[in-house]
Amino acid sequence: MLADHTTARVGGPADRWIVARSEAEAVDVLQTHPLPDEAARTAGQDSLLVLGGGSNLLVSDRGFSGTVLQLAFDGLSAEPVGDDAVEVRVAAGHDWDRVVAWTVERGLCGLEALSGIPGATGAVPVQNVGAYGSDVSQTIVQVRAWDRAVADIVVLNNEDLEFGYRDSLLKRTTISGSPRYVVLSVTFRLTHEAGPPLSAPVRYAELARALGLDHTAEESSRRAALPHVRQKVLELRSNKGMVLNGEDHDTWSTGSFFTNPIIAEARLEELPERTPRFSAGYSGDGQALVKLSAAWLIDQAGCGKGFGLADGPELGRGAEGAGLVGGRAALSTKHTLAVTNRGDASTEDLLTVARAARDQVREKFGITLHPEPVLIGCKL
Numbered sequence: 001m002l003a004d005h006t007t008a009r010v011g012g013p014a015d016r017w018i019v020a021r022s023e024a025e026a027v028d029v030l031q032t033h034p035l036p037d038e039a040a041r042t043a044g045q046d047s048l049l050v051l052g053g054g055s056n057l058l059v060s061d062r063g064f065s066g067t068v069l070q071l072a073f074d075g076l077s078a079e080p081v082g083d084d085a086v087e088v089r090v091a092a093g094h095d096w097d098r099v100v101a102w103t104v105e106r107g108l109c110g111l112e113a114l115s116g117i118p119g120a121t122g123a124v125p126v127q128n129v130g131a132y133g134s135d136v137s138q139t140i141v142q143v144r145a146w147d148r149a150v151a152d153i154v155v156l157n158n159e160d161l162e163f164g165y166r167d168s169l170l171k172r173t174t175i176s177g178s179p180r181y182v183v184l185s186v187t188f189r190l191t192h193e194a195g196p197p198l199s200a201p202v203r204y205a206e207l208a209r210a211l212g213l214d215h216t217a218e219e220s221s222r223r224a225a226l227p228h229v230r231q232k233v234l235e236l237r238s239n240k241g242m243v244l245n246g247e248d249h250d251t252w253s254t255g256s257f258f259t260n261p262i263i264a265e266a267r268l269e270e271l272p273e274r275t276p277r278f279s280a281g282y283s284g285d286g287q288a289l290v291k292l293s294a295a296w297l298i299d300q301a302g303c304g305k306g307f308g309l310a311d312g313p314e315l316g317r318g319a320e321g322a323g324l325v326g327g328r329a330a331l332s333t334k335h336t337l338a339v340t341n342r343g344d345a346s347t348e349d350l351l352t353v354a355r356a357a358r359d360q361v362r363e364k365f366g367i368t369l370h371p372e373p374v375l376i377g378c379k380l
């Protein structure tokens with residue numbers, strides 16, 4: 001059952017399940033699963049589902065009619081580049097947080113703000129995993145991947161990967177969960193300075209404050225000891241239910257269910273003045289863009305922490321009202337962006353809560369939230 005291999009603990013059975021314990025085993029399976037044509041991919045008819053840690057995936061309660069290929073091969077090697085950098089190559093199945101811990105222990109700077117994110121390393125370039133002002137596009141040098149369109153291994157450099165906010169070429173060439181590229185290994189370039197190892201400049205105000213740094217100071221001076229940054233990030237994340245903990249249902253989720261919407265700055269006129277916003281650069285036609293907080297929009301639209309299903313399809317009001325106790329699915333009681341399984345939820349239960357949050361935000365603010373996890377065999 002997919003429910004046994006996903007962090008939201010939902011999803012039905014698969015016809016076939018293959019655990020690849022080496023890259024060669026994975027390639028053998030990939031060779032027998034060429035890329036289907038576009039129409040079949042769009043219709044969700046790929047017979048292959050690539051699985052890492054199952055932390056960004058929602059599969060239908062009916063399950064998956066095809067082969068689940070679980071990439072379970074790990075391994076990590078490091079090579080110095082000049083005096084102050086190291087390239088670390090990591091196999092796709094290596095647990096991501098173990099990679100971060102390994103680099104912090106060795107005084108390598110660049111991944112520390114990405115501590116505590118579940119899943120496997122092969123998945124991190126897919127949605128350009130990020131947190132606390134950092135993302136993997138800042139350190140990835142290249143990705144080795146199986147290209148199902150040409151049935152061969154290809155090397156994609158950082159610029160080929162066309163990284164964006166929670167986005168990359170790898171994600172854009174995945175249609176209804178059917179990937180063109182299957183990542184086999186990822187190489188990161190990290191810095192290594194003489195003296196006590198310091199973090200990269202801390203860009204995120206909440207983290208800077210937690211570290212006792214002046215977040216208004218010049219960026220280059222906002223650095224702290226590497227292990228301290230990792231520890232603070234883990235603390236901040238745990239308080240939001242964003243570090244996996246089997247005993248805490250607030251972490252039975254796919255992390256953030258929605259991406260933060262990016263809109264033209266001019267549209268801010270339609271929103272309340274107090275709407276939090278962050279500068280997000282410019283669109284292709286030169287319009288200033290801002291990023292909004294999906295968590296804030298959901299909360300202000302009436303879906304507070306704990307908002308969820310009462311005990312069936314009827315929606316409750318959340319932790320401060322009815323609906324949480326006994327409900328099968330609800331927003332996390334720590335963070336409105338995570339849709340959580342309270343113990344015996346189905347995929348459809350989680351989607352019902354997510355739909356309600358999306359609809360209420362659209363009704364109140366005219367903004368459509370988009371899901372972050374990959375949905376397979378189901379729709380929001």
Ligand SMILES: Cc1cc2nc3c(=O)[nH]c(=O)nc-3n(C[C@H](O)[C@H](O)[C@H](O)COP(=O)(O)OP(=O)(O)OC[C@H]3O[C@@H](n4cnc5c(N)ncnc54)[C@H](O)[C@@H]3O)c2cc1C
Nearest residue numbers: 052053054055056119120122123129130182183254255374
């Ligand atoms: C509690 C919690 C907190 C989280 N916090 C964050 C966060 O702070 N920032 C963030 O960005 N994300 C976060 N996430 C989301 C998730 O952890 C990341 O997206 C993670 O990288 C997914 O890795 P995975 O191995 O679990 O991927 P899976 O869920 O197994 O797969 C996700 C998608 O990637 C594809 N995929 C997986 N491996 C490969 C591969 N090798 N090649 C090609 N495609 C592949 C799958 O087919 C699927 O479409 C969080 C999730 C949880 C549950």
